[in-house]
Amino acid sequence: MVKIGTPRPARPADISVRALVKQYPGTSSPAMAGVDLDIAAGEFVCVVGASGCGKSTLLRILAGFEDATAGQVTVSTEPVRGPGPERGVVFQDYGLFPWLTVAENVAYGPRQARLAKREVTARTERALETVGLSRLASSFPQQLSGGMQQRVAIARVLANQPAVLLMDEPFGALDALTRSSLQRELKRIHRETGTTVVFVTHSVEEAVYLADRVVVMAGGTSHGNSGYVREVVEIGLPEPRDVTGEAFNELKRRIDRLIHLPNATAPAPRSSGGVPVAS
Amino acid sequence: MSTSTTAAVSPPPTASTAPAGGERPRSGRRPPWRTWLLAVPVPVVLLLLWDRGVAGAWTLPLGIQMGFLPEPLQVARRLADLAFGGLVEDSYSRTLWIHLYASSLRVVQGFLLAVVLAVPLGIVMGRSSVLFRMLEPTINLVRPIPVTAWAPLSLLIIGFGDRSTIFLVFLAAFFPVLLNTITGVRQVPQRLLEAAAMLGTPAVQALYKVVLPAAVPSIVSGLRIALGLAWVILVVGETVGINVGLGAMITQARDQSRTDLIICGMVVIGLAGFLADRLLVLLVRLVAGRRPLVNP
Ligand SMILES: Nc1ncnc2c1ncn2[C@@H]1O[C@H](COP(=O)(O)OP(=O)(O)OP(=O)(O)O)[C@@H](O)[C@H]1O
Numbered sequence A: 001m002v003k004i005g006t007p008r009p010a011r012p013a014d015i016s017v018r019a020l021v022k023q024y025p026g027t028s029s030p031a032m033a034g035v036d037l038d039i040a041a042g043e044f045v046c047v048v049g050a051s052g053c054g055k056s057t058l059l060r061i062l063a064g065f066e067d068a069t070a071g072q073v074t075v076s077t078e079p080v081r082g083p084g085p086e087r088g089v090v091f092q093d094y095g096l097f098p099w100l101t102v103a104e105n106v107a108y109g110p111r112q113a114r115l116a117k118r119e120v121t122a123r124t125e126r127a128l129e130t131v132g133l134s135r136l137a138s139s140f141p142q143q144l145s146g147g148m149q150q151r152v153a154i155a156r157v158l159a160n161q162p163a164v165l166l167m168d169e170p171f172g173a174l175d176a177l178t179r180s181s182l183q184r185e186l187k188r189i190h191r192e193t194g195t196t197v198v199f200v201t202h203s204v205e206e207a208v209y210l211a212d213r214v215v216v217m218a219g220g221t222s223h224g225n226s227g228y229v230r231e232v233v234e235i236g237l238p239e240p241r242d243v244t245g246e247a248f249n250e251l252k253r254r255i256d257r258l259i260h261l262p263n264a265t266a267p268a269p270r271s272s273g274g275v276p277v278a279s
Numbered sequence B: 001m002s003t004s005t006t007a008a009v010s011p012p013p014t015a016s017t018a019p020a021g022g023e024r025p026r027s028g029r030r031p032p033w034r035t036w037l038l039a040v041p042v043p044v045v046l047l048l049l050w051d052r053g054v055a056g057a058w059t060l061p062l063g064i065q066m067g068f069l070p071e072p073l074q075v076a077r078r079l080a081d082l083a084f085g086g087l088v089e090d091s092y093s094r095t096l097w098i099h100l101y102a103s104s105l106r107v108v109q110g111f112l113l114a115v116v117l118a119v120p121l122g123i124v125m126g127r128s129s130v131l132f133r134m135l136e137p138t139i140n141l142v143r144p145i146p147v148t149a150w151a152p153l154s155l156l157i158i159g160f161g162d163r164s165t166i167f168l169v170f171l172a173a174f175f176p177v178l179l180n181t182i183t184g185v186r187q188v189p190q191r192l193l194e195a196a197a198m199l200g201t202p203a204v205q206a207l208y209k210v211v212l213p214a215a216v217p218s219i220v221s222g223l224r225i226a227l228g229l230a231w232v233i234l235v236v237g238e239t240v241g242i243n244v245g246l247g248a249m250i251t252q253a254r255d256q257s258r259t260d261l262i263i264c265g266m267v268v269i270g271l272a273g274f275l276a277d278r279l280l281v282l283l284v285r286l287v288a289g290r291r292p293l294v295n296p
């Protein structure tokens, strides 16, 4: 089979988050406070943590869907102002346009960027090839299984050759088999594109399997404080990763413990500024 | 607001047999002729009762005196003559098409005017809460005024003729299209707008690239209700100062106490409304091609 080659971003971006605070309008305390985080260009970072600790909030601020209440967020030294095609987002519920075919969904971004017709076609074909869906180009999203729809959603952002890929529990609604095959594909795509990936998940195993580093978040309004970064764990396992290996499971146990650590040990919550600096 | 819109959202009576979008409901695995067979007895019995009632000059509750009605066969004969002539041969013969054409033209003009104004207004009102709060109270104050109540006024401020009727059709069609568009727009999942934004769509472009297509199913059901109401208003809208049109024909027939002609006019308006609905659905299907028209 001839590989056309996976679309690559012009240049993968690094991400810098400084003293980030997010308080939603109408709430009495910040959902997330004092988050500092540096992500290198091309790095694969997973974010884990108990429900409500602010994982989605962090990702949505990086995507530009939410404004930060305080602090700075920059992607390739550019402050984030609103969503943009250089930061592709993959949602848990796909968010495909049901009235467009698979190919039209994937071509949407390149068309929006007013690329030449030939380039649009080329990128669409390459992106579909990358996720193995060339055959279904003229189907409509609702005719596809969840796993296939998520592949389309991934192809749709790849066609924009994003510098950053932001994924919020993208495989959370999929069955175990589909999930693991998509994990392998995502790993391959990351290797081939070199894109920076921020990947939110509830599964520690998924995080340890995919990530270069795992950001463990804690706290949250249900714990009476604001969400914060508890620790950043370096994975450093060789590829391919053996999910049954001793080192793998040791990391899993460590991250599990960090997630479930009693909240009492959380350092000074919600005093904006003096909250813990990660890594 | 929500209560007033939901009333307008309920599909027109034909909705169950002709869904505007998506798949047709599978009517089991029964052969189609059995469905037809089931539908036949009720109208046949009604026609028989009508015929017997006229013959026996029955008096029904509310003082309905069936003796004043023409027999079904007489109506059928008159209708055939209205359309093709050769049976009764009077001044009404072969005039059906002129009336139908004149009425259709008025319906189409008033309806299109309503669509052209109500859809864009509905889209911006559905998206902008400021505009919505500015306009919604006024709209809901004006909306309950029956279009029939506008008829005398429109005659005085517009005058006799086409334009007054077109205005009434427009009024009748405007609100269902507007309210259904607003409802449809408000139901567009936030997720789709986020997806469009992160793929590089500016907010204004998202109105027609995402909001409009996502609201199409709801808009289409608004169009169907509106088109139905547009035909309803004809009989009132063509009463005064109009010579040609199905409503005018009915008025004229009433002045001459010609019940057979009145019933013919009623039947034709009913059929025209039914066919217009079918045509609209067909048109939507043609434009949409094989794209699914579903609420995302
Ligand atoms: N739009 C919003 N308005 C008000 N509060 C919000 C909003 N979105 C999130 N929150 C609150 O902010 C906190 C963090 O929410 P967030 O969705 O980021 O958590 P999460 O870590 O992604 O949780 P989960 O694992 O359940 O997805 C929660 O307490 C939530 O209730």
Ligand SMILES: [Mg+2]
Residues within 6 Å of the ligand: A055, A056, A057, A168
């Ligand atoms: Mg979340």
